[in-house]
Amino acid sequence: MSDGRTTYGVLGPLSVRRDGGNVTPTTPKLQALLTLLLLHHNRVVQIPELIEELWGDGPPHSAASTVQTYVYKLRRILGGDNVLLTRSRGYQLRIAPDDLDLCRFERLSEQGRRMLARGDAAGARTTLAEALSWWRGPALAGAAPGGSLAAHAMRLEERRLTTLEWRIEAELGLGRHREVITELRRLSADHPTHEGLTHKLMTALSHSGLGREAAEVYRRVRRTLAGELGLEPSEALRRLYLALDDDGADGRDGSGGRGAGGGRLPGAGSAPRSAPPGGLRPPPVPDPFVGRRGDRGTAVGMLLEHGEAAVATPIVALAGMPGIGKTALAAEITRRVARRFRGGTLFVPLGGSGPDPMPVDAALERMLCALGVPSRQLPAETAERSALLRTVLERRRTLLVLDDVASAADARLLLPGCPLSAVLVTGRVPLYGLAGARVLRLDGLSRDDLVRLLAAAGRRGQGERRGMERLARLCAGSPLTAHAIAGRLREDPSLPAGALADRLLGARRPLDELGAGGERLRALCASMYARLSEDERAAVRRLAELEPGPATVADAARALGTDERAAEAIVAVAAEHCFLVITGYTGEGRMRYQFAAFAYAFLAEYFG
Structure with a gap:
């Protein structure tokens, strides 16, 4: 049955x-x-x-x-x-x-x-x-x-190879060195820059009385690494080579350096492979950094939970509208975990939400050069650069922070293949198409956190608590707006917080009241606005004619003069371009939303 x-x-x-x-x-x-x-x-x-x-x-x-x-x-x-x-x-x-x-x-x-x-x-x-x-x-x-x-398939193959390495390591532990030589020769030929497989092959050969061949394997890999990647073999491989009893081999590596017989190897005095790469340093953590304790703890745990035993690269994706604090949180997370990544940290500002995003091939060039690959050895094709990045990071424990990614397709080309590494990604849309990523959607800061941020960054005391609370309400959860307002408070210490709130509420162009901070907010909105079609721009402007508080898709349908289904599509487009935030659904299933404070102020400038 x-x-x-x-x-x-x-x-x-x-x-x-x-x-x-x-x-x-x-x-x-x-x-x-x-x-x-x-x-x-x-x-x-x-x-x-x-x-x-x-x-x-x-x-x-x-x-x-x-x-x-x-x-x-x-x-x-x-x-x-x-x-x-x-x-x-x-x-x-x-x-x-x-x-x-x-x-x-x-x-x-x-x-x-x-x-x-x-x-x-x-x-x-x-x-x-x-x-x-x-x-x-x-x-x-x-x-x-x-x-x-395709990304999932690549990760599964990496898990398979790692498991195969562990099985071979067990074979070597049982003294079955000669039995695995043929398999290791094939694997090393398939993965010519994989130093873990090279180390195991050299070990198996040397324990089988084939020290001369083991020495030749080292020299071949050293030439491959130098020619393709501009790198020297790892310290572990160099130590194994120096310790070889190569059954009469003269120990020469073909470039004048002494090998197994002793003395200095070429490149032996260079910086260790685990040294943190230069360039692409993470930005400083904003002072003050407030809130996000839950998101921060979750992300740190995800990035570190597998450690050295990982069989897949941990990927954490922070998603949220511009100005919600993704980059600041990424910098804070990086500060807390960076010491656990001996291969260093690469912080890549991709600018996917801005008017001039960094092309993927340019990002790969910057990353590879920061990792020590000479620019003259970089492939011309993007796919080949991506493959080279995976090879360079193959045995390094490196943290990659890809800030403001435009799409999952772009991010895939920038991922390492090594499970020892970890990746932290930020983007305005959830990167669900990124294989294996754990997506954390960031909401706005709480009212209390915004008050703390405004008071500290604006250098104001408890005596202005009520004015700070009014300003916090105007921020509508946005740390970027809060920093712009705090900057205005710092510029004019004599301006009471309540008076600034009155000015912002009464101004026809409130972003002008914030000086340089307001200009940054306007530039951000202009960049997102430019991505809309003309029909979409007109629809978003009509939505902004409603009051700035919470609204439903039924309100949007009345403002647009259309049915709720068409209005929901427009609201979704506006949310995707970060002019508003979808906050939930009513009991009847109608979508709820609210305009971002700085986006509403930007759109209000169109109505004179």
Whole structure:
């Protein structure tokens, strides 16, 4: 009698088996949709992420309804609504972990790693070999190139290689040096700059009486690293080379330096590979830095939770409208975790929300040069630069901070491949299309936090508490607005906080009252405004004719002279471009929203 069990496989071509029979979807869109849901099993996948994966940057107008049709077809394949559930703004595929080959592989891989760490080489070898047996071919074989699935596939292959390294390490611990030489030769040829594999191959060769070949492996890798990356081998490889008994090898490395016989190796006096890279330093943490304790603690924990045992690069994405404090929080998080990353920190200001965002190839050039790669050795193509970045960071524990990313597609090209590294990303939209990212959406600061920020940055005492509270209300949660107001208070210490609040409320052009801070806010809004079409600009201006307080999509429909469905689409566009914030839904399901304070002030300037 059938138990109705369905099992899934992604470690190779997509596989779905129900009651022992093959029910794998055959159409590419259904396969991509199911694969993404499987990779996020038992978690809600937002509809925008599904749409981005299926259609990239050019989805059809019917994308949302087409996703619903695909979900209906998958439910018929998988056996009903209780497997693929509808959730708020997304879908959740509910499965038992043992029904997915990826879960079995990851569980066995982690068990094997722990056995290896406590010295049980025999148990680790058996368990890690079982973990690897779940692979049927390249990860997500057959998945369409591009999109987040391609990034997921790359990460899965990295996990596979790491698990394979652990299994080989267990073999070496059991004295099976000669048995793994052939496998290590093949792996080293496939990954010529992977120093971990090189170290294991040299170890296996030297323990098998093949010291001369081990020395030649070192020299070949050293030439490859110097020629392709402009780098010297790691200190661990140099020490192993110096210690070789190479069975009569003369120890020369082909460039005049002495090798295994002693003396100085070329490059041995250079800076260690773990030295923090130059340039691209994080900005200072704003003084004062207030609030965000929960978000800060969550992000720090996510970036550090795997440590040296990580099999995938931890990625934390901070999302929120311009001025909400993403960069400030990223700088504070960086300050707290940087010492844990011996390879240093790269803070890359991409300017994705501004009028002149940094192109991806330029960002890659800056990152690679900061990591020590000579500019003359940089490839011309963006994809090749991205691959070179992954290679350079392959064995480094580095923190990458990608600030103000325009899209998940841009961010993917800037990610490391090494699980020792970690990535902190900020962007105005949630980067759901970034494989493996944990998205933290930042809300506005509380009223109390804004009062603290205004008082400290504006250098005012408790005697002006009431005026500070009025100014805090005008900030509507925005730290950027608060800093602009605090700057005005610093410029004129004799101006009471309450008087400034009166001026801002009574001014036809309130941003003018804030001097340089107001100009920064105006420039930010102008940049976002320029991204709108002419029809969208007109609609957003009409929305701004309403009172600046909370509103619903029904209010928007009246202002726009249209139905609520069309009004909701306009509100969504305005929210995407950060003119307003969607704050929730009414009991009848109507969207609630509120204009950002500085955006409302900017738009008010159009009405004279």
